Amino acid sequence: MVTLNRDSRDWIAQVFSAKAVERGAVVRRAVPWVEREIGREAFEREVRRRGYTLLEAGSQFIVICNRGPVRRIV
Secondary structure: OOOHHHHHHHHHHHOOHHHHHHHOOEEEEEEEHHHOOOOOOHHHHHHHHHHOOEEEEEEEEEEEEOOOOOOOOO
């Protein structure tokens, strides 16, 4: 398990303090940026810890910031 440094913890706090998170909406971040800032594994672990859903579409991570079920339509 990777321990996050203070900058990484601050980055995560900033991402998950967005208004969209409070509304249970989605946040989107570029995969290369996430990998550079904290790493894919740490980001996935944080999303899982919060009970959210993480999708990867092209070069974007999409976090669905609620714990409800997700159903792909098409």
